[in-house]
Amino acid sequence: MIWLTWRQHRRQALVAALGLAALAAVLVPTGISMRNAFTDSGLARCLREVGSAEFLTGSTDCGSLADVFTTRYETATTFSMLLVFLPLLAGLFWGAPLVARELEHGTHRLVWTQGVSRMRWAWVKFGLIIAATTVVSAGYALLVSWWLEPLNDAGRGRLSELSFDVQGVVPVAYALFAVALGVFAGTVWQRVLPAMAAALAGFLVLRFVVLQQVRGHVLPALERTFPVIGGQRPNPSLGDWIFSVGIKNAAGEVVSSGQQIQCSPTVVGQPGGPCADFEPGAYNFQLYQPAGNFWPLQFIEAGLFTALAALLLFLAVWRIRSRLV
């Protein structure tokens, strides 16, 4: 059975290995040069000096250095967003054909009548594809996590949308989910193209819903406040995921949303000045998910997608045992 699985899918395995190698060939040199630029430009040292204090008071932040750096590597950032689709490829080209191709070509009637029960066939095939998916997607996740480190530190943060999605452990869970969805769709539609279409649609819809509607609400958001008047401002390089910002008056009512204002005490009270509209006691607020919640959020979301993958595989086995008869 293991030999047969390898013989049937060795081309897909080879393509995946080549794809991973090609990705490494792109990411490793650019990653090294990005790290060099990160150090050589002084950004690394600057960020070290600023440290992880929540608020900064002096004039030093690394904003301008970070801007130069992120502008220079804007293409890399865009490229990393495209990598978010890699797990989908596993679902389309590994998952969907696994059962659907056999059913479409009738070869299930060859292989299920040889002397191996179809349950054993299914478990061996599913086990091997899960193992292969885990290995390949872990390689991809490690590579991209390493590659994105300087961009994360430069202020983009690991929690920002589509940055969170390509590092840590979630890429493995997405890939497992995509593969399981493809396998399950194959047992329902029993032809490769419809199974691929269903896996594509299902994957994109669920990923989008979780990204937009679930992830931000899993852990409670925190509120950070700092006065309108005064020199204290939040450290921009913490990498927090900021949902909303605004200004509240002393009574805690929102008087302005979407903006943050800081005035030095010298300009307060000047008519027509930027701070003329705000009463004393007004303060800025930020609703945010702290950067420190990166790993809890990663494990929660990875757990969700892995559980869905397990459920889909059990449903696929159930369909093979009870519905394709």
Place this chain on the structure above:
Amino acid sequence: MSTALEAHGLGKRFKRNWALKDCSLHVPAGRVAALVGPNGAGKSTLLNLAVGLLHPTEGELHVLGRSPYGDRDLLDRVGFVAQDTPLYPDFTVAELITMGARLSRRWDTPLARDRMERLGLPLDRRVETLSGGQRAQVALALALAKRPELLLLDEPVASLDPLARREFMQVLMGAVADGDTTVLLSSHLLGDLERVCDYLIVLQTAHVQLLGGVDELVSEHKALIGPRRQRADIAGVAAVIRESHTDKQTTLLVRTSGPIPDPAWTVHDVTLEDLVLAYLAQPAPGRPVLGVAK
């Protein structure tokens, strides 16, 4: 005589349609049985049930004394050539043999290689480069390499040209000539099977219409020709299968229960093909009968 395959009240429903209904039949061991019926009559369903690919909706099915669905040990004793002879197109012939060796416990690799060699098929040929006839031969060789006690073939020659059909049937008959293997093969054309089978099952619209040894069936059915008359009970006739009338003459195809004493009838032997066609022209039991003259 032991029974290789036995069904009682067997039925299989797909969603709302019964592909096979109330099917009772048996195939004695050692026979070469032909399963004949038009497309959609339930032949593939019966064979897929027999090899455990499908689970019966109702009734009982025993293959070599066992219930086939989910019985892995039985799979080793049954060879199956599925409809359209599915094979992995990117495998070489040698890889298909390896696959069989890895999946089946009674696999005879030298036998498989020897058969391929006799067919003139190089082991390194890919399946996708084979002709339809060669593919069918490879599928047959794979089924035979299990040294099966029961060999099931689902429309093995339906897509082959006449020459390839004859070659396929020759190889099949050569392989099972020892009589240890029971063969059940289906076709929508009797002509493909007439010369090789010694047992016949006629299926139509999910029902068994006719069942029995070819020699017995041919000898107990007769064509009667006589002057035109209304059908009445005729001594020695168990059932009238088909009747046709001209102005002066009545022709009946009947199943006899003994000699026909009435001298008004001339009695002729029938061919197997006449017999099958007559049964296929009969309405299936349980279906509304339309336009039958009383």
